[in-house]
Amino acid sequence: MGFDGRGFGSPAGGVRRYVRELTQALADIDPAIQIIAIGASRGDALPAGVTGVPIGRSLPSNLGCSIDGLPRAIRRTELDVFHAPAYTTPLWGVPPLVLTIHDVSYARHPEWYPHRIDPVRRWFYRRSARAADLVITDSDYSRREIEAAYRISPERIRVIPLGVGAPFAPMAAPRGIHEGDRPPTMLHVGDLHARRNLRLLVDVLAMLHSREDALRNTTLVLAGTDRGAGAEILEQAKARGVAHGIRFLPAADDHAIVALMHQADVFVYPSFYEGFGLPPLEAMACGTPVIASSATSIPEVVGDAGLLVAPDDVRGWYDAAVRVLTFESDAAALRRSGLARAASFTWERTARQTLDVYREAAGRTGA
Numbered sequence: 001m002g003f004d005g006r007g008f009g010s011p012a013g014g015v016r017r018y019v020r021e022l023t024q025a026l027a028d029i030d031p032a033i034q035i036i037a038i039g040a041s042r043g044d045a046l047p048a049g050v051t052g053v054p055i056g057r058s059l060p061s062n063l064g065c066s067i068d069g070l071p072r073a074i075r076r077t078e079l080d081v082f083h084a085p086a087y088t089t090p091l092w093g094v095p096p097l098v099l100t101i102h103d104v105s106y107a108r109h110p111e112w113y114p115h116r117i118d119p120v121r122r123w124f125y126r127r128s129a130r131a132a133d134l135v136i137t138d139s140d141y142s143r144r145e146i147e148a149a150y151r152i153s154p155e156r157i158r159v160i161p162l163g164v165g166a167p168f169a170p171m172a173a174p175r176g177i178h179e180g181d182r183p184p185t186m187l188h189v190g191d192l193h194a195r196r197n198l199r200l201l202v203d204v205l206a207m208l209h210s211r212e213d214a215l216r217n218t219t220l221v222l223a224g225t226d227r228g229a230g231a232e233i234l235e236q237a238k239a240r241g242v243a244h245g246i247r248f249l250p251a252a253d254d255h256a257i258v259a260l261m262h263q264a265d266v267f268v269y270p271s272f273y274e275g276f277g278l279p280p281l282e283a284m285a286c287g288t289p290v291i292a293s294s295a296t297s298i299p300e301v302v303g304d305a306g307l308l309v310a311p312d313d314v315r316g317w318y319d320a321a322v323r324v325l326t327f328e329s330d331a332a333a334l335r336r337s338g339l340a341r342a343a344s345f346t347w348e349r350t351a352r353q354t355l356d357v358y359r360e361a362a363g364r365t366g367a
Contacts, residue, residue, distance in 0.1 A: 001358055002079040002095070004070070005037025005052055007086050008044040013191075013225075013251060014102065014278055015086045021165060022085070023050050025351035033355075038073050039065070053077060063124055066091050081358045089128040096361040099132035101125075103142055103275025103297075105195060107149040112194050126150050133361045136160050136354065138276035139297035145275075158357050161300075162276050163347035167254055170287030170339060171262050183217035184208075184325045187264035187288070189257055189279045190271075192248075193227040197270040197293070197311050199236050204268075206240040207318045208325075215325055223249040223260055261286040265331070266324045269293060270311050277301045281345055284338030289331045291320045305341035306334060 007019035023035055027049030037044075040052035058069020071093040074082060083098045084090070090097075106113055106122050113121075129135060129150040135157045137143050143157050186205070190196055201220055208218045220242075222233070230248065237243040252260070261267065267283035269292040277298045280290045290306035292298050299308055307324070309316040324331050 001033065002036045002038055002074060002077060002082040003050075004082075004084045004086070005040030005044070005046075006065075008037065008046065009041050010086060012086070017278065018100070018102070018162065019085050020047065021163060021347045022351055022354060023047050025163075025347040026355065029348065029351055029355065036077055036079065038077065039070060062088060063120070066124075066128075080362050083354075083358070084128070084132070087125050087128065089131050091127070091131070096364065097132045098134050098136060098357055098361050099128055100136040101129060101142070101146055101275075102138055103273070104145045104149040105273050105275075108145060109195065109273060132156070133364055134158060134357055136357055138162050139300045141297035141300060142275040158353075160350055160353045160357070161345060162278060162281070163345050163350045164278070164281050164285045164342055165347050167258050168261075168282045168285040168342075169258075170285075170335075183219050184215055185219050185221060185264045186266050186268045186321065186325075187221045187223070187260055187283075188268050189260065189283075190224045190269075191227045191251075192222060192224055192229040192233065194229050195271060195273045196229070197272050198222060198229060198233050200270045200311065200314055200317060201268060202233060202236045202240060202242065202246070203314045204317045204321055205237075205242045205245055207314075208321065209242050209245060215322065217245075218321075218325065219245055219247060221247045221249060221260065221264065223252055223257065225251045257282070258286055261288045264288055266291060266321065268317075268321070269298065270309075270317060271295070271298065272311050274298055280306065281342055285342035287335045287339055289324050289334035290338055291317065291324065301345075303341055305337040 007015050010016050024047035026033055027047055035050045037050050037052045039055045046052055055069040055073045058065045066088055071090040075093050079095045081096045082094045085100045087101055089099050140159055143159050147154055205220045208215045237246050261283050267288045267290045269280045271293050273296050275297055280292045281301050283290050292302045292306050293311040294308040295311050307320045309320050
């Protein structure tokens with residue numbers, strides 16, 4: 001089978017995680033499966049059992065490659081199925097085609113992406129969705145959004161949740177929230193983007209800093225690539241007098257993220273829109289209590305293992321933070337429930353269900 005290997009070097013961390021973990025799990029399930037990663041760069045670390053094949057000469061840009069280089073490279077390779085793991089597909093000359101669409105925020109909320117090329121990108125995404133034989137998405141919420149945005153029949157969409165694996169695991173002996181002199185810490189991991197609703201966390205931090213107890217020293221850690229929201233967050237923090245309580249960290253590798261999650265007292269994820277939401281799942285797998293948005297797909301991931309609050313309810317977020325940061329019994333209960341729920345999301349399950357989709361796609365076209 002073929003795979004769009006450009007995903008191994010995607011600038012989107014979630015896409016890289018999906019591509020790496022899925023292909024590794026597929027290879028582990030059945031070593032006889034031949035996975036050809038077309039377009040993987042020489043510097044990409046490919047899982048065992050995955051073979052990289054260069055695209056060769058091509059038009060520039062993702063769209064240009066999908067018109068020119070990628071279809072030609074696919075035609076040079078004998079494939080049963082081709083899987084495009086991130087929104088876009090080759091525009092001609094492919095075998096049975098499976099496409100993964102993680103979310104349709106570009107189509108549903110174009111105001112978050114006010115860039116010159118976004119109309120072209122939205123057209124390209126819609127064209128790719130309609131060209132695929134079968135579409136995979138991460139949640140029931142995204143399935144409904146894809147149907148609404150692209151007018152695709154639900155019979156062509158398969159929901160396959162993502163997984164969580166190494167190195168996301170709890171500490172051998174988690175620290176209690178009242179141990180030592182360290183200030184309470186709230187952590188968010190993910191790109192700094194308007195849809196992540198991070199300005200709400202600044203308001204929550206200001207409310208915590210107005211208290212007369214230990215919570216007035218709470219630190220908010222924002223770890224992720226700035227996608228244009230960082231300046232507004234910092235400006236708001238200065239206006240609220242809590243800029244000293246925020247740490248901005250760049251995007252980190254998995255081991256560094258795990259260390260941050262182990263150090264945090266609570267993981268906070270107030271996003272307006274997610275197709276799945278890997279970070280809260282990974283936080284739960286690390287044994288970190290989670291407060292997350294009750295919007296879009298996030299309840300499908302967190303379930304009753306975290307505290308779910310509407311993304312526009314500042315007082316609700318403040319109350320939830322106080323509860324977790326103050327009461328060790330509540331924090332411990334969230335750690336236990338989070339670990340139990342995260343254990344049910346495995347990349348092996350994701351891979352087995354994806355393999356079923358490959359077989360279905362091949363069967364639909366008589367391959």
